[in-house]
Amino acid sequence: MSATSSTVEGQPDTRARLVEAASELFSRQGYAATGVKAVLAAARAPYGSLYHFFPGGKQELGVAAVERGGERYRELLEAAYPPGADVVESTAASFVLAADILEASDYADACPIATIALEVASTDEPMRAAAAAAFESWLKVLEERFTTAGMTEDRAREVAVEIFCLIEGADLLARTARSTAPLQTARRAAVNAVAAGLAASRNERADQGKAAR
DSSP states (O other): OOHHHHHHHHHHHHHHHHHHHHEEEEEEEEHHHHHHHHHHHHHHHHHHHHHHHOOTTTTHHHHHHHHHHHHHHHHHHHHHTTTSOOOHHHHHHHHHHHHHHEEEEEEEOOOOOOHHHHHHHOOHHHHHHHHHHHHHHHEEEHHHHHHTTTTHHHHHHHHHHHHHHHHHHHHHHHHHHOOOOHHHHHHHHHHHHHHHHHHHHHHHHHHHHHOOO
């Protein structure tokens, strides 16, 4: 193998390390508070590699980090809501999982992009758009699971947004209080919301069936 081919093959790994390091550091420390040198050190990457892979510099890396964090959380949601599973039980389990992750990380790890999204939403349009797209992809997972379980499309959207807000808000409160109690409270509210959404959709379809006769 030539030196040139070895360098080319190693490039994707370097890029991936940069994105993973940025995703973790930005989510824990904040985007503005994390310098490029810290990302390079965590990624074990030479300085020139940043602008080789991200000509737009830190902002372009930030977009990639948000996208990667969004992908990781979407994959976690998909695993928490297996196709065909009881969505009420899956909702309860997802909040338990969130609490376990938070405790295991000593309240450092929660939503992988919330910290960044709050920081850049009104100051950095490319990163705001990346965060919005990531959040939308999570909502789509929940919507698909809820509609498959029997909710109407409109109600599935509403309940998905409600679950999103419950877990994000509970994560924030749990991190600051250093307690999983907020997630336990939010879990009960989320379970009730999903169960109520399913029941309301069944009743709505039943009423429509009666009206059609």
